[in-house]
Amino acid sequence: MDRIVIGMDLGGTFLRAGAFNEEGKMLVVRETPIEAARGPESGMRKMQGLVQQVWAESGAKTLAGIGIGSTGPIDPIQGIINNPFTLPTWENVHVFEWLQKAFDIPITLENDADVAALGEYWQGAGRAIPRLYAVTLGTGIGTALILDGEIYRGLDGSHPEGGHMVLDPGGPLCYCKMHGCWESLCAGPAIEREAREADLTGSCLLDMVAGERGEIEARMVFEAARMGDPVGLSLVDRFTHYLIQGVLNVCILFVPDVIVLSGGLMRSADLFMPSLEAALQNYTEMVPAYRVHIIPTKLGYYAGLYGAAYTIWSKVL
Amino acid sequence: MDRIVIGMDLGGTFLRAGAFNEEGKMLVVRETPIEAARGPESGMRKMQGLVQQVWAESGAKTLAGIGIGSTGPIDPIQGIINNPFTLPTWENVHVFEWLQKAFDIPITLENDADVAALGEYWQGAGRAIPRLYAVTLGTGIGTALILDGEIYRGLDGSHPEGGHMVLDPGGPLCYCKMHGCWESLCAGPAIEREAREADLTGSCLLDMVAGERGEIEARMVFEAARMGDPVGLSLVDRFTHYLIQGVLNVCILFVPDVIVLSGGLMRSADLFMPSLEAALQNYTEMVPAYRVHIIPTKLGYYAGLYGAAYTIWSKVL
Numbered sequence: 001m002d003r004i005v006i007g008m009d010l011g012g013t014f015l016r017a018g019a020f021n022e023e024g025k026m027l028v029v030r031e032t033p034i035e036a037a038r039g040p041e042s043g044m045r046k047m048q049g050l051v052q053q054v055w056a057e058s059g060a061k062t063l064a065g066i067g068i069g070s071t072g073p074i075d076p077i078q079g080i081i082n083n084p085f086t087l088p089t090w091e092n093v094h095v096f097e098w099l100q101k102a103f104d105i106p107i108t109l110e111n112d113a114d115v116a117a118l119g120e121y122w123q124g125a126g127r128a129i130p131r132l133y134a135v136t137l138g139t140g141i142g143t144a145l146i147l148d149g150e151i152y153r154g155l156d157g158s159h160p161e162g163g164h165m166v167l168d169p170g171g172p173l174c175y176c177k178m179h180g181c182w183e184s185l186c187a188g189p190a191i192e193r194e195a196r197e198a199d200l201t202g203s204c205l206l207d208m209v210a211g212e213r214g215e216i217e218a219r220m221v222f223e224a225a226r227m228g229d230p231v232g233l234s235l236v237d238r239f240t241h242y243l244i245q246g247v248l249n250v251c252i253l254f255v256p257d258v259i260v261l262s263g264g265l266m267r268s269a270d271l272f273m274p275s276l277e278a279a280l281q282n283y284t285e286m287v288p289a290y291r292v293h294i295i296p297t298k299l300g301y302y303a304g305l306y307g308a309a310y311t312i313w314s315k316v317l
Numbered sequence: 318m319d320r321i322v323i324g325m326d327l328g329g330t331f332l333r334a335g336a337f338n339e340e341g342k343m344l345v346v347r348e349t350p351i352e353a354a355r356g357p358e359s360g361m362r363k364m365q366g367l368v369q370q371v372w373a374e375s376g377a378k379t380l381a382g383i384g385i386g387s388t389g390p391i392d393p394i395q396g397i398i399n400n401p402f403t404l405p406t407w408e409n410v411h412v413f414e415w416l417q418k419a420f421d422i423p424i425t426l427e428n429d430a431d432v433a434a435l436g437e438y439w440q441g442a443g444r445a446i447p448r449l450y451a452v453t454l455g456t457g458i459g460t461a462l463i464l465d466g467e468i469y470r471g472l473d474g475s476h477p478e479g480g481h482m483v484l485d486p487g488g489p490l491c492y493c494k495m496h497g498c499w500e501s502l503c504a505g506p507a508i509e510r511e512a513r514e515a516d517l518t519g520s521c522l523l524d525m526v527a528g529e530r531g532e533i534e535a536r537m538v539f540e541a542a543r544m545g546d547p548v549g550l551s552l553v554d555r556f557t558h559y560l561i562q563g564v565l566n567v568c569i570l571f572v573p574d575v576i577v578l579s580g581g582l583m584r585s586a587d588l589f590m591p592s593l594e595a596a597l598q599n600y601t602e603m604v605p606a607y608r609v610h611i612i613p614t615k616l617g618y619y620a621g622l623y624g625a626a627y628t629i630w631s632k633v634l
Contacts, residue, residue: 131472143570154448154604154605155447155572155574155605158572159604161603161604165569166484167483169484252479285492285493285495286481287478291472
C-alpha cells in the first residue's frame with residue numbers, strides 16, 4: 001500500500017477516522033470520544049493522534065491528505081469550525097492551521113451532511129449519479145445536494161438546510177424560529193413529542209415507557225406500530241405523511257435522479273418506505289417524481305468517512 | 318453588424334423575436350400572434366417568417382443561431398414541444414427538424430422560465446451571479462435556477478417546478494393535484510379566488526367589480542389595498558404571507574445569491590416588496606437568508622428573448 005487518505009467524522013460525541021485507498025476501500029477505521037467540552041486544543045490533539053494511529057495501522061507509506069466532515073456550522077473555505085452548540089467551547093476553531101502544522105498535506109473541512117452524501121456518490125447508494133439529494137432522518141433532518149460529484153454550496157459556501165423548509169405553517173415551533181418546518185414535523189424528537197401528547201390508554205407504548213423510566217423514544221413508537229398498536233400506527237402515519245410531503249417537495253424543486261435516505265429512523269424503514277415509494281410513483285403531474293429513485297444509505301455510519309476521504313482523492317487523482 | 322443571434326419567446330398568445338449582437342444588445346424586436354390552434358405547421362411557418370423579418374431588419378450578414386424559449390412541457394435535448402395545454406394541437410412538435418430545414422444553423426429550445434432567468438443572468442438583474450433563482454409571479458408561479466450561467470436541469474432534462482412545492486397542506490386544491498402548493502396560494506388566480514370568497518360589504522372592490530362586469534382581477538385587489546381598503550389590504554397581507562414563506566423556503570433550500578422576481582404581479586411590487594425584504598432580513602437562523610438579494614426583473618417582457626439568444630451566444634463565443 002503506497003498512499004492513503006484519511007477521512008474523519010467529527011460529531012458531538014465521537015471522532016472517527018478511516019484510512020482509504022484510491023479505489024475507495026476502507027482499510028482501517030477507529031474512533032474515540034471527542035469530549036468536546038475539554039476544549040478545541042484537546043480535540044485537535046485527539047484528531048492528530050487518531051490520524052497518526054490510523055495511518056500507522058494502515059501500513060501505508062504516504063498520507064496524501066486528510067478530509068474532515070464536521071457537525072456545523074463550519075466554514076469550508078477558511079477551514080473553521082464554529083459550533084458551540086454541539087461542540088461546547090468550539091468557537092472559531094482554525095482546523096486547517098492546527099492540522100497543517102502537524103501534517104504538511106492537503107486538508108479539507110466540510111459539513112457532515114455534505115460528506116455523507118458525497119460518500120454515497122463515491123462508493124454507496126448513489127454511485128456516479130449526476131443529481132444526488134441526501135436526507136438524514138435522525139435527531140434532526142439534514143440535507144445535501146451533490147451535482148456531478150461536487151457539493152452544492154449556497155452563497156459564501158453556506159450549507160442549505162432543507163430540513164428547515166416550512167411544510168405546514170400550522171405545525172409546532174422549531175428552534176429555527178419557524179412553525180412547521182420539516183424537522184419539527186418529522187425528526188425523531190417530533191415523533192416523541194407527538195407520542196407524549198397522545199392518549200396512550202390501552203396502547204402497548206404505556207408498558208414500553210414504564211420499562212424505560214418514563215421516556216418515550218421514537219424507536220418505541222415504531223416498535224409499537226410494528227406490533228399493530230393503533231396509537232403507534234397513527235403516530236407512524238403522521239410521520240410518513242410529512243416525510244412524503246417533504247420528499248415530494250424535494251422532487252418538485254430539484255428532480256434529482258436519486259434521493260438517499262439515512263439516519264437512525266431508517267432502522268424502521270420497513271414501516272414507511274413502501275408508502276413513500278407509492279406516493280412518488282403516483283406523482284406524475286408537474287415533474288417526473290415517479291422516476292426519482294429513493295434509496296436507503298449503503299454506507300450507514302461510515303458514509304461521512306468515505307465522503308471526507310473523497311474530498312481529497314477527487315483532487316489528488 | 319456582422320453576426321446576430323435571434324432569441325424567440327413562444328407563449329400561448331404571442332410569438333416574439335429579437336435580434337441580439339454578441340454584446341447582448343437587442344437591435345430589433347418584433348411580435349406576431351401565434352394562433353396556436355391553427356396547428357404546429359402554421360406556427361412553424363410563422364416562426365420561420367419572423368426570423369427572416371427580424372434578421373433582415375437587423376441588417377446583419379450572418380445569423381449565428383436561433384434560441385427559443387417556449388411555454389412547456391418541452392424536451393430541450395430532442396427539441397420537441399409537447400404542450401397541447403397552452404398551445405392547442407401542439408403535440409410532439411419537432412422544432413429542431415422544422416427550423417434546421419430552413420436555416421442550417423445551431424438551434425436551441427428551452428423552457429420559458431429558464432431562458433427568462435438566463436436573460437437576467439446575461440444582461441439583467443443577476444449579471445454574472447453564481448447562483449440565481451428566478452420566480453415569475455403571474456397566472457402561475459414559474460421558477461428557474463441558473464448555476465454559473467447554466468440552466469439547472471432535473472433528471473432527463475426535466476424542468477423543476479418550484480411553484481408547485483407544497484407550503485400549506487390545508488390550502489386549496491391545485492391542478493397539480495396537491496393542496497396548498499405555492500401557486501395555489503400566491504399566483505394571480507389565488508388572489509382572485511380569495512377575493513371572490515371574501516365579504517366585500519363596504520369595500521371599494523364592489524364598485525370596481527361592477528365596473529368590470531362582475532369579474533374580480535388581482536390588479537383590482539392591489540389597487541384597493543393601495544387606496545387603504547381593509548378587504549384589499551387583508552387579501553394582500555395573505556398573498557404576502559405566502560410569498561414570504563415560499564421565498565424563505567427557496568433561501569433555505571438553495572441559499573442563492575440573488576432571487577429575481579418577475580411576472581404581472583410585480584406591477585404591484587410596492588405593496589409587498591418591503592415586507593418580503595424585511596422578512597429575509599430577519600431570517601438569520603439556519604442559512605444566511607438575510608444576505609440573499611431580492612431583485613425585480615430588469616428585462617421584464619423581454620427577459621426570455623435575451624436568455625434565448627444567450628443559449629446560442631454562450632456556445633458560439
